[in-house]
Amino acid sequence: MGVIHLIRYSLKLFLIGFAVFITACSSDSPSALNDADTDMAEDASYKMANDEATEEKALGFEGEAEESHEQEIAQEDEQVVKNQLPDVQMIIYTGHIQVEVDDLTTMNETIRTKVAKLGGYVVSSEEYVSGEGERRHGRIQLRIPQEHYEEMMQFTEENSAKVMEKVSNGQDVSEEYVDLESRLRSKEAVEERLLTFMDQAKKTEDLLKISNDLSAVQEDIERIKGRMDYLDNQVAFSTITINIQENQVKVSELQGRDDLNTGEKAQSLFMNTVNFLITIGSGFVVFLVGLSPILIPLLIAGGFIWWKVRTKKRSHSNE
Structure with a gap:
C-alpha cells in the first residue's frame, strides 16, 4: 500500500507542475489561464488530500481487521487446547x-x-x-x-x-x-x-x-x-x-557318617602335622648351614675359653 500511495502522489505532482509550465509559456488570456491553472491546482490538491485520507482510513481498517483476526485465532487455539484435554485422567x-x-x-x-x-x-x-x-x-x-x-x-x-x-x-x-x-x-x-x-x-x-x-x-x-x-x-x-x-x-539337619568323613579328616590332619615338623627341621638345618662360617669360630672360641676356665678351677682345687 505504501508504494502505490507514493506513485499516485508523484503522478499528481507531475500533473500540477505540467499545468503550471503551460500557463507560464502561454501568452493568450493570461488571467483566464491563471484562473484555470489555479482551479486545476486546487482540484488536484483536494483530490490528493481525499485520496490520502481514504488510504489512511483503509490502512486503519486493515490493521483493525488483522488484530481482530489474531484475537480470533488465539481464542480458537485456546478452545482447541480445552477440547483436547482427555476425558479420563492419565495417572x-x-x-x-x-x-x-x-x-x-x-x-x-x-x-x-x-x-x-x-x-x-x-x-x-x-x-x-x-x-x-x-x-x-x-x-x-x-x-x-x-x-x-x-x-x-x-x-x-x-x-x-x-x-x-x-x-x-x-x-x-x-x-x-x-x-x-x-x-x-x-x-x-x-x-x-x-x-x-x-x-x-x-x-x-x-x-x-x-x-x-x-x-x-x-x-x-x-x-x-x-x-x-x-x-x-x-x-x-x-x-x-x-x-x-x-x-x-x-533348622540344620544331623550329619550322616558319609558327611563326617572322620578317617579322611584324621589322615589329613596327621599329614599336615608331619609336613609342619619336616618344614621346621628343614628350616633349622638351613639356619645352621647358612650361619656355619660364623658359628664354627664362635664354638671353637667358646670351647677354648671353657677349657681354660675349667683347667684353672682344677689347679686351684688341687692346691
Whole structure:
C-alpha cells in the first residue's frame, strides 16, 4: 500500500507542475489561464488530500481487521487446547507391598501365575538368605495393566500371612501429555514449512541452513514422541514391587557318617602335622648351614675359653 500511495502522489505532482509550465509559456488570456491553472491546482490538491485520507482510513481498517483476526485465532487455539484435554485422567500408579509368608517358593509361583493371567509380566526377581536363623527373602518387581492394579495389590495381601507395609502412589500426567501434543503439532508444522523451503531453495548456503534447522526440529519431534510413548506405557502398565519374607526358620539337619568323613579328616590332619615338623627341621638345618662360617669360630672360641676356665678351677682345687 505504501508504494502505490507514493506513485499516485508523484503522478499528481507531475500533473500540477505540467499545468503550471503551460500557463507560464502561454501568452493568450493570461488571467483566464491563471484562473484555470489555479482551479486545476486546487482540484488536484483536494483530490490528493481525499485520496490520502481514504488510504489512511483503509490502512486503519486493515490493521483493525488483522488484530481482530489474531484475537480470533488465539481464542480458537485456546478452545482447541480445552477440547483436547482427555476425558479420563492419565495417572501413573506405582505400588510397594512388603509381606510375610509361610513358604517363599510357593508365594513366588502364585504371584507369577496371577501376573500372567492378568496380562502383566515380571520385570525382575531375586531371592537371598539373611538374618538370624537364615530366613529366606525375595523381591519381585512386576508390571500389570492399570485396570488390574488394585486387584493385584489385594491378591498379594490376601495370599500372605502378614502385611508389614503397603504403599500406593499416583502421578497425574494429563497436563504434561496435552502440552506434549501441542508442542508436537507446532514442531510438525515447522517441519512442513522447512521442507517446502528446501524444495524451493536454489543456493547451497540456503540449503545447508535449512537442513540444519530441519535436523534440529526433527530431533525435537523424536524427543517429544519418545516422552509421549514413555508416558503411554507408564499409564497403561502400573509398577508393583513386592518384598517377601519367609517366617520359617531353617533348622540344620544331623550329619550322616558319609558327611563326617572322620578317617579322611584324621589322615589329613596327621599329614599336615608331619609336613609342619619336616618344614621346621628343614628350616633349622638351613639356619645352621647358612650361619656355619660364623658359628664354627664362635664354638671353637667358646670351647677354648671353657677349657681354660675349667683347667684353672682344677689347679686351684688341687692346691
